[in-house]
Amino acid sequence: MAGKYLDITGVGIEFNTGGTKFRALQNVNLKMEKGEFVSLIGHSGCGKSTVLNIVAGLLRATEGGVALEGREVDEPGPDRAVVFQNHSLMPWLTVYENVELAVNQVFRKTKSRAERREWIEHNLKLVNMDHAMNKLPGEISGGMKQRVGIARCLAMQPKVLLMDEPFGALDALTRAQLQDSLMRIQAELGNTVIMITHDVDEAVLLSDRIVMMTNGPAATIGEILQIDLPRPRDRLELAEDPDFVHLRQQVLEFLYAKHVNPDTKARGEAKPAPLRDASAPAPDDDSPSGGADTQAA
Numbered sequence: 001m002a003g004k005y006l007d008i009t010g011v012g013i014e015f016n017t018g019g020t021k022f023r024a025l026q027n028v029n030l031k032m033e034k035g036e037f038v039s040l041i042g043h044s045g046c047g048k049s050t051v052l053n054i055v056a057g058l059l060r061a062t063e064g065g066v067a068l069e070g071r072e073v074d075e076p077g078p079d080r081a082v083v084f085q086n087h088s089l090m091p092w093l094t095v096y097e098n099v100e101l102a103v104n105q106v107f108r109k110t111k112s113r114a115e116r117r118e119w120i121e122h123n124l125k126l127v128n129m130d131h132a133m134n135k136l137p138g139e140i141s142g143g144m145k146q147r148v149g150i151a152r153c154l155a156m157q158p159k160v161l162l163m164d165e166p167f168g169a170l171d172a173l174t175r176a177q178l179q180d181s182l183m184r185i186q187a188e189l190g191n192t193v194i195m196i197t198h199d200v201d202e203a204v205l206l207s208d209r210i211v212m213m214t215n216g217p218a219a220t221i222g223e224i225l226q227i228d229l230p231r232p233r234d235r236l237e238l239a240e241d242p243d244f245v246h247l248r249q250q251v252l253e254f255l256y257a258k259h260v261n262p263d264t265k266a267r268g269e270a271k272p273a274p275l276r277d278a279s280a281p282a283p284d285d286d287s288p289s290g291g292a293d294t295q296a297a
């Protein structure tokens with residue numbers, strides 16, 4: 001459809017490993033508006049990262065393609081910044097220098113040295129990391145590193161922010177804090193975001209739409225759920241909001257009733273364990289939102 005900001009049309013991909021062909025994706029179609037926040041959810045191995053990597057220009061689709069503001073995406077570019085699960089900061093550079101690297105790449109010709117300094121500091125402030133500008137990645141916590149990774153991407157002023165399980169490696173409280181920061185930043189900047197997550201509550205809390213993927217091989221988009229909860233969203237208020245609970249239930253039904261995890265199916269456990277109260281802590285579970293029952297696996 002013309003006029004959409006980001007347009008993923010008829011995307012399919014076949015991998016060829018050692019003479020064996022594997023069709024990972026088939027006919028993936030998604031159109032996004034500018035400023036929209038979309039989450040991709042689906043069981044492990046269904047092809048979420050492959051979709052993200054195609055949009056990032058890191059992988060090339062076998063069929064179909066991606067267009068951003070009408071221009072075909074065929075290589076990586078600073079208009080599509082990727083936040084990975086494990087920050088990927090340069091360990092020998094300070095927090096400031098890590099962001100500076102990206103800023104110089106994009107703005108060396110258009111911003112003066114002083115403007116670039118101000119811009120780096122501004123972006124570190126956005127993620128509440130300006131106090132640690134001169135520290136090395138090894139001297140800050142995992143959540144702080146992830147904040148710096150987000151600042152680095154925001155500082156590039158990308159047209160689309162691509163996030164591959166950005167909070168997946170963090171503890172529950174840090175994850176909740178970063179989710180809140182991301183909601184605040186997105187409200188302020190109006191970023192267009194595609195985020196992969198395994199956390200159902202995170203998807204409902206943050207998204208305008210949740211794209212739910214079928215299992216592979218030949219995975220595709222199964223359903224798209226519109227999340228019309230008013231913003232700003234407050235996690236505590238939403239926990240008991242009937243609309244939130246209903247939306248969450250719809251995602252869980254997609255994942256555990258309509259598209260059972262193939263591994264679970266193979267073990268003859270087609271019916272998932274009954275859902276437990278999301279507020280109750282689970283053994284070995286540090287999810288902010290209930291853990292295993294709300295995580296696609």
Ligand SMILES: Nc1ncnc2c1ncn2[C@@H]1O[C@H](COP(=O)(O)OP(=O)(O)OP(=O)(O)O)[C@@H](O)[C@H]1O
Binds near residue numbers: 017042046050051216
């Ligand atoms: N470079 C590659 N070569 C061959 N097969 C690949 C390649 N990249 C991905 N695959 C396969 O494509 C499928 C989708 O992988 P992908 O990493 O996109 O899944 P995912 O949904 O992101 O998984 P997870 O949630 O576990 O990260 C998997 O079966 C994977 O083994």
